[in-house]
Amino acid sequence: DAKTTQPPSMDCAEGRAANLPCNHSTISGNEYVYWYRQIHSQGPQYIIHGLKNNETNEMASLIITEDRKSSTLILPHATLRDTAVYYCIVRDTGGYQKVTFGTGTKLQVIP
Amino acid sequence: GAGVSQSPRYKVAKRGQDVALRCDPISGHVSLFWYQQALGQGPEFLTYFQNEAQLDKSGLPSDRFFAERPEGSVSTLKIQRTQQEDSAVYLCASSLNEYSYEQYFGPGTRLTVT
Numbered sequence: 001d002a003k004t005t006q007p008p009s010m011d012c013a014e015g016r017a018a019n020l021p022c023n024h025s026t027i028s029g030n031e032y033v034y035w036y037r038q039i040h041s042q043g044p045q046y047i048i049h050g051l052k053n054n055e056t057n058e059m060a061s062l063i064i065t066e067d068r069k070s071s072t073l074i075l076p077h078a079t080l081r082d083t084a085v086y087y088c089i090v091r092d093t094g095g096y097q098k099v100t101f102g103t104g105t106k107l108q109v110i111p
Numbered sequence: 112g113a114g115v116s117q118s119p120r121y122k123v124a125k126r127g128q129d130v131a132l133r134c135d136p137i138s139g140h141v142s143l144f145w146y147q148q149a150l151g152q153g154p155e156f157l158t159y160f161q162n163e164a165q166l167d168k169s170g171l172p173s174d175r176f177f178a179e180r181p182e183g184s185v186s187t188l189k190i191q192r193t194q195q196e197d198s199a200v201y202l203c204a205s206s207l208n209e210y211s212y213e214q215y216f217g218p219g220t221r222l223t224v225t
Contacts, residue, residue: 034212043115043202043216044154087153096142096209098167101153 003027004088009106012082018075020105022088025069031092033064035073037084038104044087047073078109113137115217117203123223124193132188132220136205143186144214145178146202154202160186161209193224 005023012018024033034049048055048062050071055062061074075082087104091097116135124130136143141162146154147170157176159167162183171178175194180186190197200221204214 032212041218043204043218044214045216046213049212085153096159096161096166098156098159098169099144099214100156101146103151103153 003090003100004102006086006088006102006105008103009108011108011110012075012078014080014109014111015077018078018082018107018109020073020075020086020088020107021070022073023070024088024090027068027090028092031090033062033068033071034089034091035060035062036087036089036101037082038087039081039084044101047086078107080109080111083107083109115203115205115215117201117217117220119220120218121221121223123225126194126224127192129189129191130193130222132190132201132222134186134188134203134205134217136184136186136203137215138184139207140205140215141183141208142206142211142214143180144204144206145186145188146204147172148200148202148219150199157188157201190222193222195224198222198224 032049035047036044038044050062064071085104085106087101118133143160145157148154156170158178160180175191177189200219202219204216206214
């Protein structure tokens with residue numbers, strides 16, 4: 001069963017912030033939230049992950065709600081190269097765990 | 112440095128033929144994963160290796176699918192007697208170990224069964 005729920009598609013104007021939501025209402029205390037993206041004809045690429053604090057790296061920011069039941073991936077200034085499918089995943093890092101990707105959100109950045 | 116590579120990138124097989132798909136993980140990576148991705152869907156887990164040991168093969172759809180990693184580096188996914196429903200992109204990923212937060216994916220092999 002999918003552990004996350006994401007909208008199937010979103011549009012964003014080039015240069016604007018893209019905010020991609022994810023619901024993970026059944027997340028457990030030791031599960032992290034991960035984001036990957038998959039550009040057309042490529043393998044998925046790791047973006048960011050977090051447990052309960054907001055995280056930022058050179059690619060994106062991750063905002064996790066206080067109850068940890070949802071999160072938002074923020075691309076601060078979307079470019080055409082950010083057009084991709086974005087996957088929100090929850091997993092435990094206490095050793096090996098099978099990863100379930102779900103169907104993700106198709107983000108289309110519009111010129 | 113070199114990433115995960117897969118070969119061939121494209122494979123066309125006639126129904127009933129056997130195919131072998133190769134994955135070269137990042138050097139030193141202990142963990143290796145295979146995924147199957149149907150058109151318009153997210154990657155679906157097939158199997159997991161830790162070094163040469165296949166610790167999880169719960170995602171393999173049938174006994175026609177077989178994977179190996181005999182020396183703990185290169186891995187091969189073999190599909191016997193291919194069927195049309197096997198048409199998909201097969202993705203390989205590696206990570207430093209089972210605790211790593213990041214999996215590094217190869218470009219995939221697109222298999223078309225005619």
